[in-house]
Amino acid sequence: MDPLTDRQWARVSHLFDTSAKAGRPAADPRAALNAILWVVVQGKRWHHLPPGHPASQTCYNKWLTWKKDGTWQKIVDELGSELVLPPA
Numbered sequence: 291m292d293p294l295t296d297r298q299w300a301r302v303s304h305l306f307d308t309s310a311k312a313g314r315p316a317a318d319p320r321a322a323l324n325a326i327l328w329v330v331v332q333g334k335r336w337h338h339l340p341p342g343h344p345a346s347q348t349c350y351n352k353w354l355t356w357k358k359d360g361t362w363q364k365i366v367d368e369l370g371s372e373l374v375l376p377p378a
Contacts, residue, residue, distance in 0.1 A: 293324045301368050305361050317344040317352065323365070325349040326356075331373065
């Protein structure tokens with residue numbers, strides 16, 4: 291899975307809150323989304339993420355959060371025709 295293009299990112303970037311919060315800095319949402327898409331599209335396990343992606347646990351937690359709050363479905367709705375996702 292190739293990383294999101296700038297055009298694809300522009301279509302979904304508004305879905306992510308990037309305001310600073312107290313504590314540890316949050317993972318870059320674009321990097322996390324690229325990693326999540328790699329796992330989902332490739333059908334791989336989280337701990338098989340290639341080097342250069344955020345930590346697998348971070349990406350997994352983001353994916354769970356985004357599934358629970360509806361963000362993941364909005365991403366799929368917006369980019370679905372350009373992604374080859376396995377059946378739900």
